[in-house]
Amino acid sequence: MRDRWHEPVIVLHFGDTDVGYDVPGRREDGTVQGKRLVRRFFWNVLRGIGAAVFAVFALAHGERPGLPFRRTIGVSGPENAMALDLADRLRSVGGAWFACSPSCLAVVDTGPTATDPGDAPPPRIVWEARKPQAPELSFRKSTLTWPDGSVFRLPVQGRTEQQHLRKFVEFPDVVHWNGR
Numbered sequence: 053m054r055d056r057w058h059e060p061v062i063v064l065h066f067g068d069t070d071v072g073y074d075v076p077g078r079r080e081d082g083t084v085q086g087k088r089l090v091r092r093f094f095w096n097v098l099r100g101i102g103a104a105v106f107a108v109f110a111l112a113h114g115e116r117p118g119l120p121f122r123r124t125i126g127v128s129g130p131e132n133a134m135a136l137d138l139a140d141r142l143r144s145v146g147g148a149w150f151a152c153s154p155s156c157l158a159v160v161d162t163g164p165t166a167t168d169p170g171d172a173p174p175p176r177i178v179w180e181a182r183k184p185q186a187p188e189l190s191f192r193k194s195t196l197t198w199p200d201g202s203v204f205r206l207p208v209q210g211r212t213e214q215q216h217l218r219k220f221v222e223f224p225d226v227v228h229w230n231g232r
Contacts, residue, residue: 053151053153053156053158053160054153057153057155057156059153059154059155059156059229060153060154060229060230061151061152061153062151062152062153062217062220062227062229063149063150063151063152064149064150064206064208064209064213064216064217065147065148065149065150065208065209065213066142066148066149066150066159066206066207066208066209067207067208067209067210068207069142069143069145069148069207070143071126071127071139071142071205071207072126072127073126073127073128073139074127074128074129075127075128075129075130075131075133075136075202076130076131077131077132078136082127082139082140082143126139126204126205126207127139127202127203127204127205128202128203129198129200129201129202129203130200130201130202133198133200133201133202134187134198134199134200134202135187135196135198135202135203135204136202137179138159138179138196138204139204141159141178141179142159142178142179145159145161145178146161146162146163146164147161147162147163147164148160148161148178149161149162149175150206150208152189153229154227154229155182155183155186156180156181156182156183156186157180157181157182157186157187157189157196158177158178158179158180158181159177159178159179159180160175160176160177160178161175161176161177161178162175187199187204190225191217191221191225191227192221192223192224192225194206194208
C-alpha cells in the first residue's frame with residue numbers, strides 16, 4: 053500500500069469481521085429485510101433450538117445463561133447508509149487488514165490467516181477510499197464516519213494491535229505517520 057499511495061501507511065489487523073448492523077432495512081446480521089423469508093424462518097428455528105441447548109448446558113454447569121448469538125453492532129446509520137459498502141464487502145473476507153495513510157484508506161484481504169504463507173493467495177484490495185470521498189477516521193473511537201452520519205466501528209484484532217497503534221497515535225487523535 054505504501055508503494056501504491058506513495059505515503060506512510062499504518063496497518064492494523066481486523067479481528068472478527070462478522071459485525072452487527074443497526075441500519076433500517078437490514079437485519080442485525082446484515083441481510084436485507086424481506087428477502088429469503090423461508091430460509092430465515094428455518095434459521096430462526098435452528099437458532100432457537102441452539103440457544104435452548106446452550107441455556108440448559110449453562111444452567112447444568114452453574115452458569116447464568118446468556119445470549120449466545122448476539123453480535124456487536126459495528127455498522128449504524130440511516131437506510132442505504134454509505135458505510136454499507138464497506139461492511140458488505142467485509143462479509144466475504146478471510147483475513148482483513150486495515151491500511152490508512154494521510155489521504156487514503158483501504159481494507160486488504162490476505163486470505164485465511166491459518167494458511168501457510170507459501171501457499172497463501174496474493175493480497176487483494178477489497179475496499180479503498182481516497183480523500184475527499186474517504187470517511188473520517190477516528191483512531192481514538194475506532195470508527196469511520198461518513199458524511200451521511202453512518203458509522204463503521206473498526207473491529208481491531210485485540211490488545212496487540214492497540215499497542216501497535218499507540219506507536220503512531222496520541223490523544224486526541226494526533227497521528228504521527230512515521231512513528232514517534
